[in-house]
Amino acid sequence: MARALTNTSPPSVQRAIVQSRYGEAGDVLSFSASHPVTPPSPTQVQVRVHAASINPIDWQMIEGNRSLLVSRPFPFVPLFDLAGVVVAVGDAVTRFKVGDAVHADNKKDGGGASEFANVEQDLVSPKPESVSFAEAAAIPLAAQTALLALEKGGVGEGSRVCVVGASGGVGSFAVQIAKALGAAHVVGVCSGKNEWFVRSLGADATIDYTSTKPHEAIRDRSMHAVIDSVGGREQWVEAQKILKPGGKFVTISRDEDGKVTVGSALSMIWTILGRKLGSFVGDRIGYVPVFLDASHGLLDRVDEMVEAGKVEVHLGARYEFGLEGVVGAIEQGKMGRTVGKSVVELVPDEATGRTSASRVVSEGGAHGR
Numbered sequence: 001m002a003r004a005l006t007n008t009s010p011p012s013v014q015r016a017i018v019q020s021r022y023g024e025a026g027d028v029l030s031f032s033a034s035h036p037v038t039p040p041s042p043t044q045v046q047v048r049v050h051a052a053s054i055n056p057i058d059w060q061m062i063e064g065n066r067s068l069l070v071s072r073p074f075p076f077v078p079l080f081d082l083a084g085v086v087v088a089v090g091d092a093v094t095r096f097k098v099g100d101a102v103h104a105d106n107k108k109d110g111g112g113a114s115e116f117a118n119v120e121q122d123l124v125s126p127k128p129e130s131v132s133f134a135e136a137a138a139i140p141l142a143a144q145t146a147l148l149a150l151e152k153g154g155v156g157e158g159s160r161v162c163v164v165g166a167s168g169g170v171g172s173f174a175v176q177i178a179k180a181l182g183a184a185h186v187v188g189v190c191s192g193k194n195e196w197f198v199r200s201l202g203a204d205a206t207i208d209y210t211s212t213k214p215h216e217a218i219r220d221r222s223m224h225a226v227i228d229s230v231g232g233r234e235q236w237v238e239a240q241k242i243l244k245p246g247g248k249f250v251t252i253s254r255d256e257d258g259k260v261t262v263g264s265a266l267s268m269i270w271t272i273l274g275r276k277l278g279s280f281v282g283d284r285i286g287y288v289p290v291f292l293d294a295s296h297g298l299l300d301r302v303d304e305m306v307e308a309g310k311v312e313v314h315l316g317a318r319y320e321f322g323l324e325g326v327v328g329a330i331e332q333g334k335m336g337r338t339v340g341k342s343v344v345e346l347v348p349d350e351a352t353g354r355t356s357a358s359r360v361v362s363e364g365g366a367h368g369r
């Protein structure tokens, strides 16, 4: 039985964007004005969603690219990253109460594209007070991944780090978190049009990947870690030319994008094993694939950096809730040109008097609303 505020109890139905089968977002998502609101389980909080953010995993899961590994129950409400206000809590919930402003990567259940989402309390953190709901929604998945990748890369005081894909969701957090962890020198690899943005995040240097390979700019093997958010064999090949002996290549992406099949999964395992074995010989360059398992512990640590002003949220495109907005946001994400983070707003921050403090990325390809 869930405990809820009697005067603000959620309704029995809600507005939601619902997925009915696997396929492209424009084909398989539809708007429902009467999607059921289910009560939270004993360990869940129910969140009135104010904003959700977009990640590549959203379109990948909608299209069924990972259906071999994780099957999705239909109907399903997409978007994992969300921020909002707790409106009900399960009986076993101890960390939150009705009225708390929170955010989370609702890693299994999604629900960001609906008015009310149930989230396991272990995934939820209090929303940092210094950010708006839209900004808070942009943090969980990308920033947790960035922190985890940097930790796996051993990044700390005095480190020299190269972030590949520095202008995207994970990369833009990785540049800032690397500096917050004490990195002495951070190089961001991005396209020329986004170099200004990556510099503004605190990168000490940038490399335009459209004209220059990392080893052509970093001429010695001086990097302790390369954090790769782009993927492809060439990132691994290139990293070995700029990493110190014993340095670490941390990747959150695969060599090949697309649907995971039995063949591609076996090939990926084979590739990972081969590269990992290679790290025991020669220059002992570590090959470290990272897969986020979201938790409030990681998110709390990112939030501390946000509250301390060491990490800022940079919103790219902002979309209004509705079928057009959600499909548009997911399709834009699929193009792989996102600068900062894109968000969908269900309750605009202006409506709650919480306008975004961060600037909207307006140069370099993203659109402010």
Ligand SMILES: NC(=O)c1ccc[n+]([C@@H]2O[C@H](COP(=O)([O-])OP(=O)(O)OC[C@H]3O[C@@H](n4cnc5c(N)ncnc54)[C@H](OP(=O)(O)O)[C@@H]3O)[C@@H](O)[C@H]2O)c1
Binding pocket: 055, 056, 057, 141, 142, 145, 164, 165, 166, 167, 168, 169, 170, 171, 189, 190, 191, 192, 194, 209, 229, 230, 231, 251, 252, 253, 290, 291, 292, 293, 333, 336, 337, 338, 339, 340
């Ligand atoms: N393993 C995990 O747990 C995990 C977690 C989160 C994300 N991921 C994966 O990580 C990847 C990145 O996620 P994201 O959220 O950061 O994506 P995103 O926000 O869509 O970022 C895309 C960025 O990559 C840049 N880019 C594209 N090609 C590049 C290249 N060759 N060199 C440098 N930059 C390049 C783009 O900039 P330009 O437009 O300037 O090219 C854009 O800013 C995705 O494949 C995602 O699925 C994995």
